[in-house]
Amino acid sequence: MSRMPAPPQRSWTAPLLGLGLLLLAIASFATLPLQFAAFFTLDAVNSVSEFIGGFAPPELRTGFLSKTAWATAETLSMSALGTLLAVAGGMLLAIPAAGRFGRPLRGAVRAVLNVLRSIPELVWASVLLIAAGLGPFAGTLALAAHTAGVLGRLFADALENAPLQPEQSLRINGASPMAAFFYATLPQTLPQMVSYTLYRWENNIRAAAVLGVVGAGGLGQMLKYHLSLFQMQKAATVILAMLLLVALVDGISFAMRRALTR
Incomplete structure (x- = not known):
């Protein structure tokens, strides 16, 4: 008569982690002076209504719309070029960060990636504005620097997690290490890398609009200018x-990601 297998031991790691996160959330609410009731007072509602009413109707004159369209194209160009530069820099850093040239270099390059992505785009833009001056060039470099740190880490993790058997098979049959990497490992991770790139491009559109607040051009600079002059209708158009x-x-x-997954 065969014995029944012993039931698997229950792990308490996940419940303890969930309990810790719940306690952290409770402690956060308890320590912050949140005043939710202040949002629903009559004065607050009247002030918000008056402020929002100042945005209507948006400015629709031809001259201002042309200016807004040019700023929109500038913001789009900043995000696209910054993302492309980040892809190139991130890929160059991802290969050694994935341990392709030894563990010491892997640790050093990952430290560089940590520095690049830990500094926000606004801080990068503030620093680069001193060197490059006002305008979209500094904003593009700021997006590229921060995004290179993010994509470099994601690309490196994708390369490390890729199955090694296809590359090892090519190496056994006489292929060089670089050829085996480009013909075996890179094609496996390329769809994932493209998905990461598209997602970061979406984020960089929003970041490019915000960078204009510090003088990096585009829609953000227009928005800051008109809000500072209380030109709410023009700000609404922006x-x-x-x-x-x-x-x-x-x-x-979304359409490009759908096409890649078919």
């Missing part, structure tokens, strides 16, 4: 342009 641009890029990115 905000609508931001929303349309983000929706457009999200749609393009």
Whole structure:
């Protein structure tokens, strides 16, 4: 008579982790002076209504729409070029960060990637504005620097997690290490890398609009200018342009990801 297998031992790691996160959330609410009731007072509602009412109707004169369209194209160009530069830099850093040239170099390059992505785009832009001056060039470099750190880490993890058997098979049959990498490992990870790139491009559209606040050009610079002069109707047009641009890029990115997965 065969014995029944012993039931698997229950792991308490996941429940303890969930309990710790719950306690952390409770402690966060308890230590912050949150005043939710202040949002629903009559004065707050009247102030918000008056502020929002100042945005209507948006400015639709031809001259201002042309200016907004040019700023929209500038923001789109900043995000696209910054992402392309980040892909090139991230890939160059991802190969040694994946341990292709030894563990010491892997640790050093991953430290560089940590520095690049831990500094926000606004800080990069503030620093680069001193060197490159006002305008979209500094914003593009700021996006490229931060995104290279993010994509480099994601690309390196994808390369490390890829199955080694196809590359080893080519190596056994006489292929060089670089040829085996480009013909076996890279094709396996390329769809994942493209998906990461498209997602970061979506994020960079929003970041490019924000970078204009510090003088990096595009829609953000227009928005800051008109808000500082309390020209709310013109600011409303700029905000609508931001929303349309983000929706457009999200749609393009979604369509490209769908095409890659077919």
